[in-house]
Amino acid sequence: MAGGFTLTSPDAKDGGTLSEQQVSNVFGCTGGNRSPALEWSGAPADTKSFVVSLYDMDAPTGSGFWHWVMFDIPADVHKLDVGITADKGAPQGAIQSRADAGVPAYLGACPPPGQKHRYVFTVTALKVDKLPLDSSASGALIGFMGNANALAKATITTTYGR
DSSP, rough: OOOOOOEOSSSOOOTSSSSSBBBBTTTTSSSOOOOOEEEEEOTTOOOOOEEEEEEEETOOOTTTTEEEEEEEEEEOOOEEEOOOOOSSSSSSSOOEOHHHHHGGSSOOOOOTTTTTTEEEEEEEEESSSSSEEEEEHHHHHHHHHHHHHHEEEEEEEEEOOO
């Protein structure tokens, strides 16, 4: 994958702890449930679209937990604003999937009490304009199709515990 492709955020620092604004407001958590602002640069010149995801690799499910997946983000988009919801703020043409929470929107971190989890924000540059999927696609399926069409990836890994 391309070495110059980077992902940054004023709200989620690589190696840092998520703020209460990025924490869920359901499942016993009382955070702001606001998606962080994300910005990426250095994508390969032949990028045709992007996938953005948030994955909890430590969720006690046997398969992790997809907190947020957005795909078919146009190649000329290089940032997402803070606070994207199911019906506001996504780039024109982008699709948010239901992910593992069952709704097509961001769901903030909320590990079980007494646990600290790792949360990985990933932007994947794709060689295709669109994935042959819709908003009902699972995070795993979008990940599979995204990886099959990936040119490069950039990540931020954060933690949150309670």
